[in-house]
Amino acid sequence: MNSETHSGGCMCGAVRFIAHGAPLLVANCHCKDCRRATGAAFTTFVDFPRDKLEFIQPPAAYQSSPGAERLYCKICGTPLAYRGESSADEINMVLGAFDDPQQFTPSEECHINSALWKTQP
Numbered sequence: 001m002n003s004e005t006h007s008g009g010c011m012c013g014a015v016r017f018i019a020h021g022a023p024l025l026v027a028n029c030h031c032k033d034c035r036r037a038t039g040a041a042f043t044t045f046v047d048f049p050r051d052k053l054e055f056i057q058p059p060a061a062y063q064s065s066p067g068a069e070r071l072y073c074k075i076c077g078t079p080l081a082y083r084g085e086s087s088a089d090e091i092n093m094v095l096g097a098f099d100d101p102q103q104f105t106p107s108e109e110c111h112i113n114s115a116l117w118k119t120q121p
């Protein structure tokens, strides 16, 4: 059994979570919706099975597109996660919300056609 855990939360501390085990995937998303939702050029997501992600204090949710919602702190506004019907078993946590973000290294780039800048090889 994997006893690895990763904790995290929003800037003000009103929302806290614990992820149990290793992530399924760590990926950079370059889509427009993520850009708007986080304010960053691209968003690094750390994906966990939904049943491995435990919210100690629950976040607020905003439906960002049909079948998809973004979780955030309604007090400080920190973006926390993306949940979509297309990957109903997963929750995609925003890298910057973790207490130990240096633990995660992205292995994939998503929606690269929407990227603001092309990465040099």
Ligand SMILES: [Zn+2]
Pocket (backbone or CB within 6 Å): 010, 011, 012, 013, 014, 015, 073, 074, 075, 076, 077, 078
């Ligand atoms: Zn907060």
Ligand SMILES: [Zn+2]
Pocket (backbone or CB within 6 Å): 029, 030, 031, 032, 033, 034, 035, 111
């Ligand atoms: Zn995206």
